[in-house]
Amino acid sequence: MSNPQNNSEFQQELGDSVPRQDLTALEFWLIDGDATPWKSVAVNCLAILALPLVLGLSFGMIAGIGAFMGAFPGTMGARRTGVLYTAPFVLLAIIAGYFTLHHEAWAPAIGAALAMVAGLAGRRGVSMPAIIAMVTWTIYTGSILPVEKDLVIAAAQVGGLAWSLAIIKLFGGGGDHTDSKPSRAYALIFGALFAVGIAFSTWVGQNLLGGHGFWFPLCLAILSLPPHTRYFTRAAKRVIGTALGCGLAYIVGSLALPPMLVAAIAVTAFVFTQRYIPKTQIFGSASITLAIILIVSEHSPLKQLAVARLVDFAAGAGLAALLAACGVALLYVSDKEALRALQQR
Numbered sequence: 001m002s003n004p005q006n007n008s009e010f011q012q013e014l015g016d017s018v019p020r021q022d023l024t025a026l027e028f029w030l031i032d033g034d035a036t037p038w039k040s041v042a043v044n045c046l047a048i049l050a051l052p053l054v055l056g057l058s059f060g061m062i063a064g065i066g067a068f069m070g071a072f073p074g075t076m077g078a079r080r081t082g083v084l085y086t087a088p089f090v091l092l093a094i095i096a097g098y099f100t101l102h103h104e105a106w107a108p109a110i111g112a113a114l115a116m117v118a119g120l121a122g123r124r125g126v127s128m129p130a131i132i133a134m135v136t137w138t139i140y141t142g143s144i145l146p147v148e149k150d151l152v153i154a155a156a157q158v159g160g161l162a163w164s165l166a167i168i169k170l171f172g173g174g175g176d177h178t179d180s181k182p183s184r185a186y187a188l189i190f191g192a193l194f195a196v197g198i199a200f201s202t203w204v205g206q207n208l209l210g211g212h213g214f215w216f217p218l219c220l221a222i223l224s225l226p227p228h229t230r231y232f233t234r235a236a237k238r239v240i241g242t243a244l245g246c247g248l249a250y251i252v253g254s255l256a257l258p259p260m261l262v263a264a265i266a267v268t269a270f271v272f273t274q275r276y277i278p279k280t281q282i283f284g285s286a287s288i289t290l291a292i293i294l295i296v297s298e299h300s301p302l303k304q305l306a307v308a309r310l311v312d313f314a315a316g317a318g319l320a321a322l323l324a325a326c327g328v329a330l331l332y333v334s335d336k337e338a339l340r341a342l343q344q345r
Contacts, residue, residue, distance in 0.1 A: 029237065035279040044274045047075040047167035049267075051160055059156075062146065066153035069136040070094065070160030077129030078168040086129040087165060089121065093133035094157045097140040101150050107141045107206060111198040111217060119191010127187065128226050134198070135221045141202050142214030189330050193323045194224055201319055205312075215309055219316025234281060235324075239317045241285025246310040248286065249293040266294035289313075 036044075048071045056064020070090065077086035096114055100107050114137060118130035139145065145153060201220050205213030219242075223235050252265060269291035277284025293309055 030280055030282060032237075032281050033278045036275050036277075038275070041271065041274045043167060043171045044075055044079070045271060047164040048072050049270070050167075051163040055156055055159070059152070062149045063152055063156045065145075066156030067160035067163075069097075069139060069153075070157035070162075071164040072160075073129065073132040073136050074161040074164035075168060076132050078165055080128040081126045083165045083169055085126045087161065089117070089129040090133045090161050091158075092117065093137040094154060094161070097137050097157070098150060098154050100137070100140040101145060101147050101153075104141075104206065108199040108202045111137070111141070111202045112195040115195035115198045116191045118194060119187050119189075122187030122190060122226075127190075131221060131225050135218060135225075138202070138214045138218040138221060140214075141206055141217060144214075189327055190224075193327050194220075197224075197319050197323045201316065204315075209312065213312075215312035216315050216319075219313040220320055223316060223320040235317070235320060237281040238285045239313065241282040242289045242313045243310060244282070244286035245289025246293070246307070246313070248290045249309070250307065252290075252294065262294055266291045269294070 048068070051071060052064045052067040055067045073090050073093070074086060077090065093114065096110050100110055111134070114130075114134050118127050118134060121127045121130040197220050198217050201217040205216040207213075209216060223238055252262065257265075269287040273284050273288040273291065277288070289309065
């Protein structure tokens with residue numbers, strides 16, 4: 001591994017990773033950047049929601065869920081790194097998901113392999129599409145996707161991916177961002193630790209946490225999304241936001257609202273996420289958590305689901321903290337400059 005201490009570009013990016021110093025303590029925690037323009041929000045919602053809604057209404061909920069599992073990582077990955085980098089990683093996750101459905105016992109090993117692929121992708125600066133594809137792969141490790149619908153799910157996922165990439169390409173929304181040099185410098189260490197964490201959390205989720213145990217590895221994957229500079233602060237914000245989202249979902253569940261109103265709240269929360277998650281990690285994480293819980297509540301009591309989600313995310317945060325501590329120790333020995341970037345406030 002080359003030593004980034006002698007790389008002027010690394011030093012420049014390290015300086016750029018430090019947040020503005022004119023922010024108050026409260027603003028530092030609440031404000032991360034600028035909100036997404038409304039045009040981009042509309043394109044994202046079209047790419048992520050349109051086909052899943054059509055397939056869900058036409059062929060049933062499973063087809064809609066499958067399309068969403070392809071469209072969501074396709075859109076978010078393409079927005080950051082472009083269509084060409086995103087498609088292979090999402091397709092790999094779809095193949096891995098199909099195999100996981102038929103061989104549940106292999107799920108920890110499959111997850112570990114995908115995590116190592118994400119680490120290798122990080123060396124090239126394109127870890128985002130690999131990890132966001134893993135977020136949706138974790139759903140296969142639960143028991144909410146029926147094995148007998150395997151081809152329907154896979155076809156809907158491929159369709160959702162193709163639809164999302166076509167929309168992003170059509171409206172010129174593909175990105176060309178790559179991971180910063182601090183992130184690339186420790187990508188292989190991250191990949192190895194991520195693989196251990198995903199394998200462990202997947203096994204625990206399958207064997208100890210019941211049908212919705214997939215949330216344990218899912219939460220770990222969410223906390224591992226780039227950018228990885230200021231990792232500890234970003235992770236803390238995501239944990240706080242998730243706790244807020246679970247609290248909001250619990251309140252909604254306590255009100256016994258009509259299903260159509262619950263669906264409207266879920267869609268509103270999703271739009272809020274697309275608009276504001278770049279501006280505020282805390283409230284963006286809260287809104288996406290609320291949206292996910294309201295959508296999945298079709299199969300489980302809403303209040304129970306909110307509590308379970310909070311417990312699973314707490315477990316994921318604890319595991320992420322343990323793995324991060326191991327990474328800090330390894331970086332302290334091998335690459336202190338990259339460690340300094342990750343420890344920025």
